[in-house]
Amino acid sequence: MLLRHTPQEITERQALTINPAKTCQPIGAMYAALGIHGCLPHSHGSQGCCAYHRSTLTRHYKEPISASTSSFTEGASVFGGSANMLQAINNIFTVYQPEVIAVHTTCLSETIGDDLPQIKKKALDEGKIPAGKYVISASTPSYAGSHVTGFSNMVTSMAAMAAPTGKKNGKINVIPGWVEPTDMEEIKRLVKLVGVSSILFPDTSGVLNGPLSGEYKMFPEGGTTVAELQATGDSLATLALGDWCSGDAARYLDKTHKVPCQVLDMPFGLKATDRFIDALRTTAGVNVPEEIGLERGQLVDMISDMHQYLYKKKVALAGDPDQLIAITEFLVSLDMCPVHIVTGTPGKKFERRIKELTEGMGYEVNVKAKGDLFLLHQWIKNEPVDLLICNTYGKYIARDEDLPFVRWGFPILDRQGHQYFPTVGYKGGLRLLEKILGVLMDRKDRDDSESKFELVL
Amino acid sequence: MLLRHTPQEITERQALTINPAKTCQPIGAMYAALGIHGCLPHSHGSQGCCAYHRSTLTRHYKEPISASTSSFTEGASVFGGSANMLQAINNIFTVYQPEVIAVHTTCLSETIGDDLPQIKKKALDEGKIPAGKYVISASTPSYAGSHVTGFSNMVTSMAAMAAPTGKKNGKINVIPGWVEPTDMEEIKRLVKLVGVSSILFPDTSGVLNGPLSGEYKMFPEGGTTVAELQATGDSLATLALGDWCSGDAARYLDKTHKVPCQVLDMPFGLKATDRFIDALRTTAGVNVPEEIGLERGQLVDMISDMHQYLYKKKVALAGDPDQLIAITEFLVSLDMCPVHIVTGTPGKKFERRIKELTEGMGYEVNVKAKGDLFLLHQWIKNEPVDLLICNTYGKYIARDEDLPFVRWGFPILDRQGHQYFPTVGYKGGLRLLEKILGVLMDRKDRDDSESKFELVL
Amino acid sequence: MTTAMKKPTGDWQPADIKAELIKKYPAKIARKRAKQIIINEAQENETPEIMANVRTIPGIITMRGCTYAGCKGVIMGPTRDIVNLVHGPIGCSFYAWLTRRNQTDAGPDGDNFMTYCLSTDMQEQDIIFGGEKKLAAAIQEAYDLFHPRSIAVFATCPVGLIGDDIHTVAATMKEKFGDCNVYAFSCEGYKGVSQSAGHHIANNQVFRHIVGENDAEKPGKYKINLLGEYNIGGDGFEIDRIFEKCGITCISTFSGNSTYDQFASAHTVDLNAVMCHRSINYVADMLETKFGIPWIKVNFIGADSTAKSLRKIAQYFDDQALIDRVEEVIEEEMPPVLAARQEVRPRTEGKTAMIFIGGSRAHHYSFLFSEMGMKTISAGHEFAHRDDYEGRRILPHLKVDADSRNIEEIEVNPDPTRYQPRKSAEEIEELQKKGVPFNSYEGLMPDMEQGSIIIDDLNQHEAEKLVEMLKPDLFCAGIKEKYSVQKLGVPMKQLHSYDSGGPYAGFQGAINFYQEIDRLVNSKVWSYMKAPWQENPQLSATYNWE
């Protein structure tokens, strides 16, 4: 066994996290910042943080991830990182010439109390920030929240670039949350199809799913431009997809610039996508084109055709709150039974929401925020499941417990496809369904006796 | 073992086909006819043919397949099916009111020598064909060629509807061949993206991948309209994708109406898609947009990223000539080794083409046209492979020989996805690659020792 | 919705429905169909006459298949150790390849040729110059590769037309091999009007070439054959389980999970229990005539029917030990069945179903639905004859038309040495008085509710109309009908192949069926067909100021 020391008996742990279902804020801030066009994320801490985040993102996307660091030494940690930061800003604009430097803090710089806005002001005063270039920053202490929080904080800093002209631009802000570049592309396609003109931020499509063409661009075509970010203050409304990833930024624009917002679930699965499309429709006052009705109908069609393979199947889930909320609703709508659900991100409201979604399923769901994969594994040992949906780290549980396994979430380090095929929207729902059915049917084909082996499924 | 009687030792068979890699012409004609808007395919034979074709197509598409039959009885078989056909035409136009009836023959009506054009003339004379409605027909004797031939014959009959006005319409005819509805959709997307105005026929998209919406349409929105088919004679040129499925129709338009044609491979994989896009470009005299370059670059990127998992892997293939030619070239381009290849469709030129494509691979490829899965299985027993790519019937070999298995081709009766996710074009190449890598990596994760078990692949 | 108190067709007058169904047809067609669509007014033994087993109308999209399908697909397909070789172009063999879910259990090393698809793949020159040589060569190649106990040859359409003498070829090869029984079926697709003709042809040849080949006495106290059970989704496995539990020895099943030797020994039993009489009653009759084995109708679809059938069998053997054992078994098996029934019933009570399948299955399944409190408001068969609707008693009044006359009726006489009546005329009469129904079966109609609609050879157009008008909670037919019905938002259950489910026979099967139907008629899925913007199209922008 790969996880041979995991006991079935569950003992309460107060201080120890084992096999986490989360990581720290800065990597989320780094990923979000890559969704700004021409932006170099900068990690204000010791160089290991930056190295680790770049490595993890690289393994997930199989794409170059550029980011810089303040490379703290012992001295900087004692006397403060301001000097490092200032030197970094100067070096970055000189050598890499980004449009924007998006700085995030770390547990190190937060603990010593570096004040980024102040450092930025100093940089401005010292003329270290060329005209027309920007430095934005987010406070992302690793010891609070999770990578999701860090993402949200950087997205909020992006929203803080809003510079309303007072004249509405007729657009709708769409904040996709931490989804794949291809998901962001798909969201843009859907928004366009509905006939809504929008500003999507962040937008990593075209940045982290690039081509191989013989040239390397540190700053690819994609990403939300500074001009677009500034224009978010003139938009008609904001749709935030996922409260955990996108809610704060939307509420910021609402509160600060009176851009009314709706906070929706991430559009994974039928119903969440329905609400997203309908919110676009009602917000923009447009009609939904037949083409979208068709995509929706195809998803409903496949659900009805394959229902017998999904009905009452037990599922264990680990991931991030916004994704888990959406997938749980989707699974329930398929008559599947999500029985064990953990996220590493703290927050009681997550547990409440999951309980709501699984109400009336006729069983008590195991759900834990600030849980970990060790606990999920123990739950599975105590109540086995038919399917595990989780990031790549789930593979150790899947192999030990011989479970059908669908990789979904972050990070996915050992399979391809998430870079190129969306799981949001109706088409994404079809893909999720294809994957779920695929592993369940593979298992059936593997385990059926020869008399029961089926040609047609 | 599921195929426990298959011996490793290969003995020559003259008369016996076992576990065919093909079926008969009429089903191909039926599928092609479904790609005409408002068309009811009609099987001129005994009712079993129609029942079997409808069942097989239904299991593959999980969609309703409407088609009618002349329901031959013993009497009809002796005295000829003309009376049945005439009655059928009258009933069909009265009850179902299609735009077109596309009649194909069977071994039965061919053996007794029914003359469809003559019967059609009789129907016209007797006023059984309402004004503005059409009856087209194709001769598809089950005892010649294969389902691919039948498809090609019906497509040629569609081309025969061409009614040139003498005035060119600036369009390019694209004949996609026997691919999935979603492939046809993807081909249309690519053609449009390149900026070419085209007529695609047949076109089963919107016909066989329909939504569930509470209403049943015997004749859905999709399909090539009669007007479009008539206009094919005014087109600038024809691109036939796949000589076996589409070549004849293209050459017909070329010979009969001087619409110049190019016969290309089906656009599966990098190089075949390159040639298709480039042919569109040169034929229409347009420039290829960056967006296509991006999709292409993404495919090349994934190939380069994952090359180590593909390199030198042995593959066994069964399917139809056009598909096999394209996939063979694709696999070779990935540094994979297609070692055993069978199609049930007769034709020496297939074997020649495969030999060309695998030249210089440093091994002698096993290839057979008019081969069968029994032979393929024996080849595999004699030289094991790392991967099997085949239609659903391959699952019996895959389970017995414990082979990673990618379902591709016709029919796919036991998995979902082929209805909705294209495998043509660059995005299709990404999907093929995802599937191939998926099964290879699943196998690796299954078989790796615990010391070698990998988190990152 | 519950229609419990309403008439089966709800607000519709059956007559109006019938009118609706046929109104679109040309007059001639309408007249014909009118005779095949019956408003059920069955009174006691007075059932209305229905037109059945007649030609399909050209151009009208039918559910029916052909004679080959009935012979090779249905009857011979399920026998594992007979190599089935189809003589004809490739298609017919391909389409019958593993597509029927008739399961078999050959054990780890028994012969099993069901995963193989053999064909002579006739080419143009074979059509022109004849295919006999190729057939002989193919038989030889099959024999050399597999050395099977038996090879069955099936003719597809062109074979009859070009006059290949497949029977002579078969006989010659049988002769040549010595250790392999080879025979052929002239089951060309154009024969008859439906699969039914194929069943008959298969029955004839099995009886002629296999039955009686093995006189060896098989162990067992209560020996029977089960006729007309095809082990779809494992039905036969469940029935075998029950038989074993009761101590009844099933020597031969025609033809689910069967072997050559089972057929060969079929004449050694003391009773034939006939399940799907439509497809197999010929064999039952011939076994009686030639060997003196009586037959009774049974039905293992539905727990109650299963209990009833077991009791009949026990009664037949007239042995208290068996009668008691059967009662014990029923007592043991029923509680979980009743529990499952109770569990689903609150959700299935009063729901409506339509069933259009086979030749007697629609009838069988209507019992299973009533066990769940579901009403079958319309039903019919695909290839039934009048007696399947009205009851065997009307057989004498049946006129045989040209199409049926073309199907061989073989002349059978008592076997000079082996004929031996299992029961004396007196015993038979005795038992009949006790209610053992020899040589008889009821039709579908008497068991259907007043005012329900019986339709023979239902077609696409009528099916669509029926569903639109009566909106049943469930529609049952075959794969070809599945998705057009579901597009209308009505769940569709395949009762030929069971979709991917089963077994549904016997006690365990009933439980499976209750749960499967519960899943279908109560699935959330059918509530997703309309998008929110279709349900509330008004465009009032609403924001939650979170």
Next chain:
Amino acid sequence: MTTAMKKPTGDWQPADIKAELIKKYPAKIARKRAKQIIINEAQENETPEIMANVRTIPGIITMRGCTYAGCKGVIMGPTRDIVNLVHGPIGCSFYAWLTRRNQTDAGPDGDNFMTYCLSTDMQEQDIIFGGEKKLAAAIQEAYDLFHPRSIAVFATCPVGLIGDDIHTVAATMKEKFGDCNVYAFSCEGYKGVSQSAGHHIANNQVFRHIVGENDAEKPGKYKINLLGEYNIGGDGFEIDRIFEKCGITCISTFSGNSTYDQFASAHTVDLNAVMCHRSINYVADMLETKFGIPWIKVNFIGADSTAKSLRKIAQYFDDQALIDRVEEVIEEEMPPVLAARQEVRPRTEGKTAMIFIGGSRAHHYSFLFSEMGMKTISAGHEFAHRDDYEGRRILPHLKVDADSRNIEEIEVNPDPTRYQPRKSAEEIEELQKKGVPFNSYEGLMPDMEQGSIIIDDLNQHEAEKLVEMLKPDLFCAGIKEKYSVQKLGVPMKQLHSYDSGGPYAGFQGAINFYQEIDRLVNSKVWSYMKAPWQENPQLSATYNWE
């Protein structure tokens, strides 16, 4: 293309290249980098001085990681039966979770905690009020769950800043448990200038808390430790195979596929063979000082280097039996290696590589490339010190800067009871004469070709420039560099993790490496980057009139 006859940098003047690399930098940075970019003009023992092991420049995208990575990730990570508990916010433990491909073989039921990721997941209140209590509780919980032989605690950045006394906590818990050795590493990420500081810190604590804990005499005639081998991709497995074949007993590997007890017994050997001296030479020195065990430099990367290293070890033991056995083994192992080499060489001869990794690996791998006829035209290390470039001999001339001074140097003295020199001064001298190189290693530079370019702490900008200018056939570095290099159309091989390959050490590893590099530098893939319409943009419509 072959650059065999050309100078390593082709048409470029090395000086111009250097100028290109630094021209974009601000003056101050350019001056600093100029000292870290050296045109190799090494003559005999005269090597140019390189600036190394100095601070990374803030804002300049570096390949380097931190001290924690060097301590927890590199040195302690590979030890399977020590529970590693990271004290800090969640991230640092998460990122070091199974990401290094250091394989281990615990057998079916041995302890293996490498698949587990433990953290105190410090929260805001822990930062404010201190985390010692939480750490103690976490150690207790880990102990209660796993009852391991040993628990190692690692500090991440904030821990040092808020002043948690992890060593006291560890000592207390060790005391409390009795049967579990608990100790801590103050390896905060901000210490030192690279991973290198982490190696040193790890060395210190392992030596202080584990080495010498087990005096039990282990069987074996020729007992050694292998220092600085981390079993990436199974390298260690291959080296163990070779040792066993030679009859050499490897008591302890630091730290690939290692266990607590191996470290505890490390002082019982007669020789330390040092592979990656950069990461482990501290332990080697301390073992010599305290226990009298000499050490020599070895290298098992490359078949020739492997043979050479085996011979050195045999020579050290000065025993003909071992010397002969080693020769036998080499004779047996080399033919397949040479065959594989010959097979690929026609395709690899003259191809060029760049290597920028680790602290001595770039040096090691340059040998392997030359076995394939490939030229390393530019190389450098990520966390090396001057001696790794110039050779150990320059150590005395090294000035220790502030950052290094902050890393504890522990005072070690001969063990009162256990110090016992394995060789007398005379024997050492004898052997040294015979060429056994005690306490010394060469640097990278002397082994590099004239005019090749040595770069310490290469960064993203310079890497890109280098590749654009010199278009190597292969670039070797780590995961962060992989895809930016490949975007330029140059295959990139990870030589930290080996991508998904390995082992590359020893004889079998050399074969694997030849084949892998052949695959990379000869893959068709790199020819697909341009589309046909980019290669022939002209728009001439051509039809084949088929």
